[in-house]
Amino acid sequence: MDATYGALCKHGYAELTMQDIAEESSKSKGTLHYHFEGKQDLLESFLAFLLNRFEERTRTIPGETPTERLHEFLDELLTPTDEESAEEFRTAILEIKAQSPYNEAYREQLAEFDRALHERLASLVADGLEAGEFRADVDPDETADFLVTVSNGSETRAAAVDRSPERTKRHVHQYIDEYLLADDTDTTVDDEMEAAE
């Protein structure tokens, strides 16, 4: 899976060959072919691996309150990793998304990921509602769906027109504080910063 990551970053999706992946690993091309039918089969496993890692990493989210955890989760989601290859990887994932309508296995894996992200977000929003932190008319499902869309848009624009996700991230934090939070909630970080100015 590390070799697949490396090869995707180096070659992109369209040009990627099993040979490229073998060259990033200690395995021979023959060994790869023993385990995987071909590039598409291997990439399907790679997408399943990414989903698994996402679920493990997001099992516990730091933060003392549901609102803090939602901020933290979205901050993580919308921050590109520091790795130099992050940009290349984002491009490769966008290529795979664009292949999805032609490839049922990719489509299923991507849909699983979409659902997992949606569920995580919906449960964080539901926690905030239960704790009385969010407006009573906030719908966890609607809100989660919207935030999954925002995350997809952020990734697409970063890859296609080189727009940093930083700006989207700032607006999403604001969206939580000004749109989701119940009016009687304590002042937010933003309010405090504004008050200090």
Add this chain to the structure above:
Amino acid sequence: MDATYGALCKHGYAELTMQDIAEESSKSKGTLHYHFEGKQDLLESFLAFLLNRFEERTRTIPGETPTERLHEFLDELLTPTDEESAEEFRTAILEIKAQSPYNEAYREQLAEFDRALHERLASLVADGLEAGEFRADVDPDETADFLVTVSNGSETRAAAVDRSPERTKRHVHQYIDEYLLADDTDTTVDDEMEAAE
């Protein structure tokens, strides 16, 4: 340009050839090659054509108030056209976005489109502010940037995981009414519908 649209919908981007485009038009492949160096050159012109059409179509937006015009504009933007080929076309555009990091001409055209969409949205939000319809602390530029991201996410999810943009559209209408509108603004359509229930 019509032939390019037709051929993109039929064959997708990756497999598209000049021959495919010629077959959709009354021109021969030779004539196409006389005007365009190749597929990438032709598609660059096609992206410029789409931008042009977008700018013409959105020069005037129906609606009596800035808020109504913003609703109308986003409704239009987030509604897939009725054409049967809309889904295929969306996929082709996502393929071109995924090619953008490898192709400077595409990247420039897509960036122009991103900017044009941003400008249109920012000016609609600025109009709403000037008319006193939106909260005084709404930032037209930030808001426009966020909405461009939402639109990209809606397109990406529709193509990659078959999520209809309808849900995003509903949430965006809510976002305008509950997040952008100043508190003392008259009741919104949603409020009226809720009151009638």
